[in-house]
Structure formats: C-alpha cells, structure tokens
Amino acid sequence: MTRLPHAATSPAATLPRASASASASASARPLLEVRDVRKIYHLPRGQTLKAVDGISLSVMPGEVLGLVGESGCGKSTLGRCLLRLTDVSSGQILFDGQDITALTERALRPLRQQMQMVFQDSYASLNPRRRIGDLLAEPLRVHPGPDGRKRSRATITARLHELMELVSLPVGALDRYAHEFSGGQRQRINIARALALSPRLVVADEPVSALDVSVQAQIVNLFADLQARLGLTYVFVAHDLAVVRQISTRVAVMYLGAVVELGETDAVLHHPAHPYSAALTAAVPRPAVGAARAAPLGGDIPSPVARPAGCRFHTRCPAMQERCRMEEPALRAIGPGHFVACHFPLAEG
Template sequence: MSTAQETLVDIRGLEKRFDLSGGLLDQLRFRNGRIERHQEHVHAINGVDLSVTRGEALCVVGESGCGKSTVARTVMGLLSPSAGEIHYDGKRIDDLDHKAVLPYRRKMQMIFQNPYASLNPRMTIRQTLEEPIRFHQPELSASGVADKVAEVMQSVGIDPDWGKRFAHEFSGGQRQRISIARALAVDPEFIVADEPISALDVSIQAQVLNLMMDAQESRGLTYLFITHDLAVVEHFGTRVAVMYLGRVCELADTATLFSSPRHPYTQALLSAIPRLEDDRPNHIRLHGEVPTPVELPSGCVFHGRCPYANDRCRQEIPQLIATDGGGQVACHAVEEGRL
C-alpha cells in the first residue's frame, strides 16, 4: 500500500447516486389506501477506496456501466460525491468552494474520451490552448502565452502554424493530441484520462499512448487512466484496479494481476483477451446478467454470476484484503481459502 508521503490522490469510501425519481409529484404513489413517497437511484459508485501514488499510472478497468468513468468525473469535481472523501496531496478537496478549489484545477487536468466532442468547434486550436493558460496563469504576457502554446503543440507533434485552424480540420488522432496539449498547457501534476483512445483507430492508438507515456516521463505526471481495453492496460499501467458494479473487486500491480488474478471476475475478464500462446487459460464463460445498479444485490455484487458463491457471499459485502502478491482483493472465497 502507498504511504501518506507517496500518495498524491486518495479516494476514501466514495459513493455516487443519481436520482431517477423526478419531482415530488412523480414520487408519490397510492398504495393500500394511502399515499407513499417512492424514490429510486442509480448506484453508480458504492464505496470505492483507491490511492494513486505520485508518478504512477493507475488503470481502472471493467465492463461498461461499472462506474469507472463516474469515478473519474467525481475525482475531477465534475460530479459531486454522494458520500466519501477525495484528498489531493493530503488535503481534502471535494468539499472546497469554487475559489478554494481553483489552485487544484491547475494541478489536475482531464483528457476526455471523444475528441470530436471535447473541443469547441467555434474556437481555433490556438484559442483553445490559450484559454486555460490565460485563466490559470494571468501573469503571463501575450508573447509568453504564445510561446507556451507553441511549445505544448510541438510537444504533442502538432505544427504550431496549424494553430489558426479549427477542430473540424483535424483527424481524430490529431484532435486527441490537441486535447492532450490542452491538458498539458497549464503544467499539471495529475491527469485523469477517461478512455482517451477508445474513439481512435487502432493504428493511431499506439501513437497517442506513446505520447502520453513520453509526457509522463518528461513532466513527472501521475495518471488515473480509465479504460476497458486490457491490452492497453498491460502496456501502459503501473497498477490496475478492477471494478464491477460500482465496487473495486481487485487491485494489484500490472504484472501480478495479469500473471495471477485472484478475483473470479478478474480471472474471467483476463481470459477474454485474445492470445497467440498455446498455454493461455481457457476462456471463462460467465452465466447470468449484470444486475441493475438501481436495485443492487445483497452481499457481494458479483455473487449472482460467481461459481464460487456461498451463503456468506449472498449476505455479506466483501472488503478489500491484502494478498500474498502485494495486491488487494474483495472476495470471501479467497479469504476463506476456497479459491
């Protein structure tokens, strides 16, 4: 586990619920001769604990709807947590007001999934890159801002002379490079990348990944990298957190997780990666459907699809426990020695 001195971002007991009930009149139900109030919520995140160590790339993986992107947006303050705390460099930031959180906005930047939607179509690339610099570094002169824009464009492989163009004049890979440049423009320490290559062609994905890795090495960046592509995780990640239905079920360094996964869901997930080796494990086929996040199952959220589930799994929520390999797993079967 990371020590307090090494931890840059600390997420404690994070929860996020989205209200589906509508207005007060929509919530009222007439039942058994009386009026009752009925509320429903999507339980997107359910008690997530994560620590991101300074200088690492922590990858959060899981299938669609598991809550990984909600974690990213909540950490960045785009969503307010329903419960829990978020600490940055030892300081709690999720409860700060707009003025107090501004210094952290510069230190924390985000790269979004869709490069076609994350750039303003009415602004030139130069204007797009100048805006955060002028906001966070108002002391810079006009020439200083221009030099900064040119430097950051060159660092991501974009010709500074293209700054007068608009976003629609660039390909998807070039747009994502510009999005990375926008994140780097204010010299951040921590970057949340929410599936930054999933919208790109496979031939371009490696270029963008290598660009991000080069930026990490040259600028000392720390990444929280959200993805569903396990091949990318194996290439990019320092550690991996596996999520299922809003909970972290396993956390380990990349090599350990891929060589000896402990949680049944992680084992099934990794068995689905296409491999050329003859000795690769057989594909594990999970039965049943993913439960709805509106009505979470009792106990372990994975028990309905787990071949090792028993009565304890159906009743008691497993907590993350340390494993022999230095990681953590939330599984009663592992704790009891049944798996």
C-alpha cells in the first residue's frame, strides 16, 4: 500500500492510505489526507489541552470512515479541523491533494462547497426565526452555480424540491419553521442543507446521538442511501459502535486525542487488537441470549490536561505491563490495513 510521507515529529504519522471502496479505483488518490495534525488549546496557568494529538489518516473517495471513542476523546474537534471550522495548531490537512490548513478564508471559500458538515444538535443548528426554505436556499444564493454565475430563483426553487425528495420530506416543509418538526425531521433538514451545494465530503458529527433508537436507524439508513446514490465520502463521528458498524467501511478508534486503532470495520469490531477497542465492542448490546461479553471498561478517562506518561490508556487497561507506564506505543501495522497503538495487542495478523 502507498504510505503517507513520513513526519519525523510523530511515530504515528506513517500510515497507509485508506482502502478504496467499491466506487473508487485502487489507483485513485485520497480525497482527504490528515498528516500529523494537532490541535492544542492554551489554558490559564500555563496549562495546555491536546485535543488532537498527532493524527494521520486518509480517506478515499466514496469511503465511509467511522471515527469513534468516548466523549472527550477529541473526535468532534478533529471533525471540525477537517473542514477548517477550527484551525489546527500544526500538521497538514489535504483535500483532493490541496493543503487547506494555511488557506485564507477567501481562498478556502470555493472549497466550502465541496466540504460540508452535519452537526449533532439538530435544533440549535437551525435558525428558529427563518423558514426552512430560506435556510436551505442561503448557501445556494451565497455560492455561484457550476457555471460560475449567480443562481436564478427558478434554479434555487428546483434545487430545494430536489433536496426535499432526497431526504424524504414533503415540499410543504419548506414553508415551516424548525420548531414544527421532530428531532429526526430536523436532522433530515440539516442533511438537506449539507447537500445543497453537492459536496464531495460530508463530516457527520454525532448526527444520531440525540435521537430515539428507532429514529437513529432511519437517519443512518438515509445516510447510507445518500452515499450510494450520490457517491459521497463520509467521516462519520460517533461514540456508538453499533451505529458505526451499519455504515462505515473503516473505523478509527480515538482515545485521549490520538488514534489507537485503525482498520476495516469488520476487523476492528470482530477482532479488536487494542484493549480499548475491545472494551467499546463489549459495550455493544448482543441480541443472542447468553452471548459472551468482555468485562466492562472501568475507571474514567484521565484529564487531557494531565495525560498519563507512556501509553495513554495504561491507567484503565486490564493488560497493563511496566513497559506501558514508560513508553508510548506507536501506531503500527499488525495486518493488511490494520493498525494499532499497543505494545501487547490482543490480535495480530
């Protein structure tokens, strides 16, 4: 496999490119590349919080990368960094081969059409004072059409009707306000807004965590249907592995700002190599009566302001050894397309 250029500042920076999905050829270049990205917040009294701590990965066109981990692990911060909604402290983010980390807002604006986000809070992300039609039409008015010209009113109206059809909402919804819809319907509206400009990459930040279980399944199915119909590329952020398993082709497991395991979805979920991944997998409900379950993960996530020395997971790891206290493991290959940051992985090959 082709490898990302080595970054000497991070042992985890040399990673293979993502496996191509069925819709992408093996020779295609990644749509998104993340190279040793860090996001550091400077706090009072000289303290620093490393929300994203040296992450490198790639996403191929048409792929769905699931980004999972407990609350506070940095996955939402990374998702915002990918779209330059939050500036990175160091490292590179390449979109379709172009480094976007240092672009000015003016230079970045044409790329905004190709990179969109679906936020977690379906209500807070919609202006309650404006009709849904106005909210969806705004990006179509702000950005020019494919021919570089301002879109006509008729063109915008036709596109709004297309968007309603895509997310299975009636056209009459365009004349209503956000408070008139259920949580699931509001999330469909947010998805429609993200799709308004026909993006290539969509980052979905915990898009179903605030919804009822039955509605979650509907929204996940909608994401999957849109990905198949439109050839979209997703970075799907979630803390629920059951949700990620439904839609992702690959999974990156994050802990305390770093990726601790990366691989094909089936490999990571059925044969987890990192003890943390195994604990997350064990927490997924099993329908079979008497199905074997691993012991639940104990303890709390350490403060990212005072991250433990050595392996960042060793304070909660049931298999911790002395080496884990002293030496931070690098993300290394243990099989084709399967990587883990653990001195003593649970599975190899």
